[in-house]
Amino acid sequence: MVIFSAIMLFILAGIAEIGGGYMVWLWLREGKPVYWGIGGGLALAIYGVIATFQSFPSFGRVYAAYGGVFIVLSVLWGWGIDKKTPDLYDWLGAGICIIGVSVMLFAPRQ
Secondary structure (H helix, E strand, C coil): CHHHHHHHHHHHHHHHHHHHHHHHHHHHHHCCCHHHHHHHHHHHHHHHHHHHHCCCCCHHHHHHHHHHHHHHHHHHHHHHCCCCCCCHHHHHHHHHHHHHHHHHHHCCCC
């Protein structure tokens, strides 16, 4: 249950961060109304709060591991929302990141 909870929190945080950043991008780069930027800023703030619900005791480890999850979610976001199909190297890199995240979070420690 702890692993499932950690994964769900990482996914929620990723959606908030990527979605918030994307909304700010659309506002500043593609001329969307200012409320897109405000909504993006709120989503980014929510991302910061979501990450604090992780049960792992180390801030640095949680954020480093989240970085790997963020990479995978960014590839999926680009594919699903931006319609940019990932290539073999995108998937290979994302897989390597998930392996690294798993080592960081779930390796036995003293």
